[in-house]
Amino acid sequence: DAATAPAPVAAVSQYACQRRTTTENNNKIFTDAFEVLAEFYEFNEVEGPCLAFRRAASVLKSLAWSVRRLGATEGLPCLGERSKSVMEEILQSGRSFEVEKILSDERYQTLKLFTSVFGVGPKTAEKWYRRGLRSFSDILAEPSIHLNRMQQSGFRHYGDISRAVSRAEARALGNIIDEAVRAITADGAAALTGGFRRGKEFGHDVDFIVTTPEVGREDRLLTDIIESLKQQGILLYCDYQASTFDQSKLPSHKFEAMDHFAKCFLILRLDCSRVDGGLNSVEGDSRGWRAVRVDLVSPPVDRYAFTLLGWTGSRQFERDLRRFARSERRMLLDNHALYDKTKKEFLAATTEEDIFAHLGLEYIEPWQRNA
Ligand code: CTP
Ligand code: MN
Ligand code: MN
Ligand code: MN
Known part of the structure; x- marks a missing residue:
């Protein structure tokens, strides 16, 4: 059971790579709502609000306590006016009008359905939606649609691979x-x-x-x-x-x-x-x-080590590791290497610990990277 008393909020970093986030999420009612909003903006290719909601969700996931009143979020990073108003609504009524509107929106529902197929990204889903297609049977019955090999497999094994x-x-x-x-x-x-x-x-x-x-x-x-x-x-x-x-x-x-x-x-x-x-x-x-x-x-x-760190995720953790490296250390990090722009040299690593050390970060265990 999560404690309700907020921890000292000043200690929460804006970077996921300076937070410890386990699989236990004490603020799921909010983070689920933010995820819908982020996805809505992703489908509309609006990057700013998409990223903002993902960052807000990530901060809430790292908390060892559940937010019970908005005042408790004071001092937490990455929670903007919009995120806070969604949280306020959920705290008061248990739901968000904006989120419910998106969830019942035909375009959102259709893009969500189409992108759930292996090999179908937002671009293809959008194209099919604009052609008036709304269901799998619409797609499979449309003679002018050519499915690539990946999408064919995606449909063939849909039941199995959409199951956890x-x-x-x-x-x-x-x-x-x-x-x-x-x-x-x-x-x-x-x-x-x-x-x-x-x-x-x-x-x-x-x-x-x-x-x-x-x-x-x-x-x-x-x-x-x-x-x-x-x-x-x-x-x-x-x-x-x-x-x-x-x-x-x-x-x-x-x-x-x-x-x-x-x-x-x-x-x-x-x-x-x-x-x-x-x-x-x-x-x-x-x-x-x-x-x-x-x-x-x-x-x-x-x-x-770079590949292990890059493929362990989560996606949000990886984004913030790279952002931290660039903004706070003038270094470039990806799945291949770490480069120090000040020294103009590559920094070698044989373990993940080496990479965190090069970045001047406390080591975060894999099970604490569920940002
Ligand atoms: N990844 C990557 N390059 C790719 C594919 C994946 O760097 N070509 C990274 C992603 O950034 C992610 C990790 O590999 O951090 C795992 O990706 P994925 O399997 O999509 O997500 P998971 O975190 O494993 O979650 P899930 O349980 O949904 O698979
Ligand atoms: Mn994968
Ligand atoms: Mn995976
Ligand atoms: Mn995934």
Whole structure:
């Protein structure tokens, strides 16, 4: 049960990377509302308010107490007039008129539905919406629409991959990837990253970093793993992207640039017999298997720590790490490297702790990065 007395609010940083945020969210009624508002602005490509609501939600998630009256938020960073008025409304009536209006809006509902398909982003969803399409059957019945391979798989496995992945299922997939790596090279390794590394009980996919101590062999490692999964008959979909990594390039200025390492976005067939306690789906259990989304990334081993930090997330935590590095330290950070603009040099790291130390930040454990 959360304490109601506010902690000294002056201690809360505007940067998620200076806060400890576990999976326990004491302010879900507010953060759920902010997430809807942020998504609404994201669909309308209005970046300012979108980011503002995401930052506000992130601050509330870090609190060890529940906000019971607006006065308690005094001194907290990132809570603007708009966020506060939404909170006020929720405190008074248990709901926000603005949020309810969005939730019942046809455009929002349709974009939300379309973007829930693997391979469909806001741009495509918007295009379909403008053509008058409102449901999956509308899309699938429209002869002039060409679905790419990713979207075809997204529709084919929609039921399975829109269902949450459990920790037991993530563990089973970990064993599968681990076995594949070890069969290829005895000194290779697979490490769980993403939401499950942060201690989440459920995820929308399972993320792994695969490595070999031999620099330059990482591309081959990934294609060999894919071949092994195919041989096992469990590869349902594979989008492989070869490395375009250039070590002389400075880290990206953009907050959310994709990294350049070899990676793949997969859909795997997970058999019930491999999962302790069975699959996280009644339907899947009777069939004996379910489809699961899996992401693999394979950086050169000297970039392992940067990739681990970048892929562990959360997205908000990553955004603020980069913003902190740039604004407070004149450094550039991304999934590949850390660059000091004052010294004009790259700062090497073999562990995540090294990176936090270079940035002059207290180390934040993975399970405290649920910003
Ligand atoms: N990521 C990245 N580059 C990519 C894909 C993902 O840097 N090409 C990072 C994201 O920024 C995120 C982390 O990898 O911090 C995990 O991404 P994702 O699987 O989408 O989210 P999770 O936090 O794992 O949450 P979920 O349970 O929904 O999967
Ligand atoms: Mn994930
Ligand atoms: Mn996600
Ligand atoms: Mn992922």
